[in-house]
Amino acid sequence: MSGIYIHIPFCKQACNYCDFHFSTSLLNKDALVKSILTEIDLRKNYLPDKTIETIYFGGGTPSLLSEKESFLILEKIYKLYNVSKDAEITFECNPDDLLDDKLRELKRLEVNRLSIGLQSFNEEELVWMNRAHTAKESEFSVKRAQDKGFENITIDLIYGSKFSNITNWKKTLDKAIVLDVKHISSYNLTIEEKTKLGHDLKAKKETAIDDEKSAELFLEMIDRLEKHNFVHYEISNFGKEGYFSIHNSNYWKGKHYIGLGPSAHSFDGMSRQWNVSNNNLYSKRISENKEAYFEKEILTEKERFNEYILTSLRTIWGVELGYLKSNFNDEFVKIFLKQVELFIQTKTIAVNNQTYTLTEKGKLLADKIASELFV
Numbered sequence: 001m002s003g004i005y006i007h008i009p010f011c012k013q014a015c016n017y018c019d020f021h022f023s024t025s026l027l028n029k030d031a032l033v034k035s036i037l038t039e040i041d042l043r044k045n046y047l048p049d050k051t052i053e054t055i056y057f058g059g060g061t062p063s064l065l066s067e068k069e070s071f072l073i074l075e076k077i078y079k080l081y082n083v084s085k086d087a088e089i090t091f092e093c094n095p096d097d098l099l100d101d102k103l104r105e106l107k108r109l110e111v112n113r114l115s116i117g118l119q120s121f122n123e124e125e126l127v128w129m130n131r132a133h134t135a136k137e138s139e140f141s142v143k144r145a146q147d148k149g150f151e152n153i154t155i156d157l158i159y160g161s162k163f164s165n166i167t168n169w170k171k172t173l174d175k176a177i178v179l180d181v182k183h184i185s186s187y188n189l190t191i192e193e194k195t196k197l198g199h200d201l202k203a204k205k206e207t208a209i210d211d212e213k214s215a216e217l218f219l220e221m222i223d224r225l226e227k228h229n230f231v232h233y234e235i236s237n238f239g240k241e242g243y244f245s246i247h248n249s250n251y252w253k254g255k256h257y258i259g260l261g262p263s264a265h266s267f268d269g270m271s272r273q274w275n276v277s278n279n280n281l282y283s284k285r286i287s288e289n290k291e292a293y294f295e296k297e298i299l300t301e302k303e304r305f306n307e308y309i310l311t312s313l314r315t316i317w318g319v320e321l322g323y324l325k326s327n328f329n330d331e332f333v334k335i336f337l338k339q340v341e342l343f344i345q346t347k348t349i350a351v352n353n354q355t356y357t358l359t360e361k362g363k364l365l366a367d368k369i370a371s372e373l374f375v
């Protein structure tokens with residue numbers, strides 16, 4: 001059970017908060033797709049004997065690809081990798097791209113899961129974010145996709161900007177519920193240093209909201225979405241039964257994946273590698289095949305242990321004692337059992353059937369608790 005991630009590093013315009021890797025110049029899109037096709041070839045033995053269960057087009061903005069470009073990428077993957085018949089094929093789309101023709105194209109490509117970046121339903125906030133769409137366009141894009149037969153739809157939301165208050169957050173969540181999407185990824189706004197928002201914050205032209213207010217929004221989201229049958233299966237992710245993201249769940253469960261395209265990460269169980277985050281360098285190095293287009297790090301047992309704690313603690317599946325015992329040395333397991341006691345006493349972690357999960361109180365402190373459980 002493995003996945004393939006393809007990073008499409010292009011966007012129409014830069015959102016003010018985003019520090020993912022992308023370029024707003026589409027001039028080299030052709031060349032970059034050719035390089036990705038070459039990388040598909042170069043990487044075909046990265047995960048030998050593994051069935052590919054998920055393919056995920058992420059970005060950047062994959063919905064900027066032409067049908068031919070997406071087709072060529074998928075065709076080559078199907079030709080060179082063992083892709084399971086019922087693989088989950090996700091395509092990240094920006095609402096402004098999801099017109100009828102694009103949706104028909106995605107159907108022809110047999111994409112079976114759409115991830116639509118709505119971010120907010122507040123027009124003023126969307127302008128502040130520098131998004132390329134309005135709230136109405138977002139709503140229509142979801143409805144159009146549903147009308148065209150896409151059932152497995154997830155939306156992205158961001159909360160915790162200066163526009164967030166409990167009243168409009170409730171309205172946003174209700175809108176998402178009424179849209180009848182099957183999955184919601186909802187992220188607390190992070191103000192990244194190298195973004196416009198980061199610069200404005202430094203120049204004191206912007207303010208960040210405090211943790212207490214973010215916590216209130218987070219708890220409201222859990223309450224409201226759970227009442228509408230969404231399962232809070234990962235700190236930032238909610239899905240109806242049967243609609244959890246298989247691709248992302250596999251990341252959190254420590255399964256293996258190949259990342260293609262500039263800035264994409266790969267993991268084979270023992271090592272992690274990441275491609276250069278520069279479109280021209282990536283293409284140049286791929287075509288010349290002289291210099292590595294990626295950096296690689298072999299993970300120590302300690303690093304693997306800490307990563308498992310960090311990712312699994314954020315999920316509904318939690319930290320399994322059996323997994324720890326069969327994958328790590330006795331000393332690490334002993335340290336874990338000793339350190340976790342404090343969190344059980346403070347009711348931030350619950351233990352059931354030798355599985356440790358965060359309580360609601362614990363979810364507010366997820367990263368802090370994980371770091372204190374590190375060896």
Ligand SMILES: C[S@@+](CC[C@H](N)C(=O)[O-])C[C@H]1O[C@@H](n2cnc3c(N)ncnc32)[C@H](O)[C@@H]1O
Pocket residue numbers: 017018019020058059060061092093094116117118119156157158187188189190191192
């Ligand atoms: C990198 S984007 C790619 C998807 C697509 N381009 C879009 O904008 O919808 C993936 C998601 O990350 C989230 N994101 C990006 N930067 C963020 C930030 N600084 N804080 C919180 N969420 C962020 C947004 O919700 C976004 O939809």
Ligand code: SF4
Pocket residue numbers: 010011012013014015018019020022059060061094117
């Ligand atoms: S949030 Fe999405 S559309 Fe906006 S800059 Fe980042 S990747 Fe591009």
